[in-house]
Amino acid sequence: MRKVRVRFAPSPTGALHIGGVRTALYNYLFAKKHGGDMLLRIEDTDSARFVPGAEDYIVESLKWLGIEIDEGIGVDKAGPHAPYRQSERKAIYRKYVNQLLEAGLAYIAFDTPAELDAKRAEIANFQYDAKTRGLMTNSLTLSENEVKARIENGEQYVVRIKIEPNEEIKVQDLIRGEVVINSSVIDDKVLFKSSDELPTYHMANVVDDYLMEISHVIRGEEWLPSAPLHVLLYRYLGWTEVMPQFAHLPLLLKPDGNGKLSKRDGDRLGFPVFPLNWKDPKTGETSSGYREAGYFPEAVVNFLSLLGWNSGTEQEIFSMQELIDQFSLDRVSKSGAKFDYEKGKWFNNRYLQLKSNEEIATIFQQILIEKGIEQELDKVTRIVSLVKERANFVIDLWGQSSFFFTAPTEYDAKTIQKRWKAETPAQMTELISVLTAIDDFTAENTETIVKDWITAKEYNLGGVMNAFRLSVVGEPKGPHMFDIIAVIGKEETIKRLQRAVNNINIK
RNA sequence: GGUCCAUUCGUCUAUCGGUUAGGACGCCAGGUUUUCAUCCUGGAAAGAGGGGUUCGACUCCCCUAUGGACUACCA
Numbered sequence: 001m002r003k004v005r006v007r008f009a010p011s012p013t014g015a016l017h018i019g020g021v022r023t024a025l026y027n028y029l030f031a032k033k034h035g036g037d038m039l040l041r042i043e044d045t046d047s048a049r050f051v052p053g054a055e056d057y058i059v060e061s062l063k064w065l066g067i068e069i070d071e072g073i074g075v076d077k078a079g080p081h082a083p084y085r086q087s088e089r090k091a092i093y094r095k096y097v098n099q100l101l102e103a104g105l106a107y108i109a110f111d112t113p114a115e116l117d118a119k120r121a122e123i124a125n126f127q128y129d130a131k132t133r134g135l136m137t138n139s140l141t142l143s144e145n146e147v148k149a150r151i152e153n154g155e156q157y158v159v160r161i162k163i164e165p166n167e168e169i170k171v172q173d174l175i176r177g178e179v180v181i182n183s184s185v186i187d188d189k190v191l192f193k194s195s196d197e198l199p200t201y202h203m204a205n206v207v208d209d210y211l212m213e214i215s216h217v218i219r220g221e222e223w224l225p226s227a228p229l230h231v232l233l234y235r236y237l238g239w240t241e242v243m244p245q246f247a248h249l250p251l252l253l254k255p256d257g258n259g260k261l262s263k264r265d266g267d268r269l270g271f272p273v274f275p276l277n278w279k280d281p282k283t284g285e286t287s288s289g290y291r292e293a294g295y296f297p298e299a300v301v302n303f304l305s306l307l308g309w310n311s312g313t314e315q316e317i318f319s320m321q322e323l324i325d326q327f328s329l330d331r332v333s334k335s336g337a338k339f340d341y342e343k344g345k346w347f348n349n350r351y352l353q354l355k356s357n358e359e360i361a362t363i364f365q366q367i368l369i370e371k372g373i374e375q376e377l378d379k380v381t382r383i384v385s386l387v388k389e390r391a392n393f394v395i396d397l398w399g400q401s402s403f404f405f406t407a408p409t410e411y412d413a414k415t416i417q418k419r420w421k422a423e424t425p426a427q428m429t430e431l432i433s434v435l436t437a438i439d440d441f442t443a444e445n446t447e448t449i450v451k452d453w454i455t456a457k458e459y460n461l462g463g464v465m466n467a468f469r470l471s472v473v474g475e476p477k478g479p480h481m482f483d484i485i486a487v488i489g490k491e492e493t494i495k496r497l498q499r500a501v502n503n504i505n506i507k
Numbered sequence: 508g509g510u511c512c513a514u515u516c517g518u519c520u521a522u523c524g525g526u527u528a529g530g531a532c533g534c535c536a537g538g539u540u541u542u543c544a545u546c547c548u549g550g551a552a553a554g555a556g557g558g559g560u561u562c563g564a565c566u567c568c569c570c571u572a573u574g575g576a577c578u579a580c581c582a
Contacts, residue, residue, distance in 0.1 A: 112580095127509090160580095176512070221575085223582090225576070226577075248512085335512085335575085336574085337519065340518045340532065343519065388545095415542085
């Protein structure tokens, strides 16, 4: 049994899309499950679409998510198959292109893009293949000398694969089973372009997967139509015996409407489609990322893992290790998954609840500092413990707990109307004296004393407590009142009560 | 247009011929709570349609419909 070696091979054309992240994740899970290696290779064979910074972005994204690379880009020591950037492997591809040319399995074509466009306009459903290549300008229609002359003249050309028609090409897919496509519908794809001396995806991909000893190609469904071409390339190159196994993953779809999830959907619907914030160096346009939106990487991984795969059990929360242990390609679904952002939030909520108060407090402390509030970790931890369960994100904690740090400056009008009665100011003034007399300001003690007072005076518990809350918090929300005042302290509590008595007027 | 892939609650999905078609998100209702939230309980909610095969189909086959991907000197 061959060692499992998989690769994630994005092209550096911008930020790593969330669908790409899932592909990387599934590759990683599969590799680790089988004790194999995960490679990161950069497919930068399209010089025109290269975007600076994209490669670093990809490396940083995977690192943030905990998807560890064993070999290739982003690893300190160059691996045994270096380089791992396709633009740096020109000579390698050239050799195999020549091999194909010499064997008569590929040919040179001089048709310019303009000429091809003209043909497409002229002939409906034009396809460069066995039926049409005799009409075109290539080494099959030109004499050997003319081909040589044109090349020596510096004329640009491409190398095309020569597909023999009318053969049923079979692709064994680990997720979909056998897929059969007739070779007649495959066109003579460009394998190599002289303009930049670089191969196209198809050629580079097959050559590299072979040389890097890739055992399984796990990639998006958009590659399924070209898989037969790749099978043919392995055959033409004489590598059928070591051809990797294929698995084509279902796509991530738009939450609403139709089509695959795109960057624009994120902007339109208000959620990130990238792992990290990204600023496009050309347009200056920025896109938000899950990290900066406050997601925990574990939540993103967990959420993504379940978009197209399930364990077959009712478990929903998985650590990376559990995912590795339970992952299996035959439990990957065949149909596309609509991206459900609401569920993503829920996953973050679960991880927030799972984390220790102190860990969250450490993060929250930074947010507080940005708001100009410096607090000791102990106190922040205590506050976190009181409000954590009502938050999905660490940032939500601010909305739930800001009153711990700053006294209310205004009071919720609806609540005044409902809870601030004619007798309230007198009761609150009385409450001030009750609280003033308390030395031990713990929640248990203040609760006992205040409740005894309310009972003794035969006041309405709800009436007093709600007015008390309004005075201290400013709104009808928050944790248990006595927990709140234990944190903010006696002096501040009394101050807030006094201010409420002075400022709230009954309409 | 052509080729290929897919089709269970609104969404993610379980079911691998016999189930009251299960779970989760979201939604709704009730309960707990001095407030809000949490939490607890409950509820509504699905096999695209039509043919077969079979004692019996969500499950297997065919057709139709619908959705998606691909159809570049992009990946």
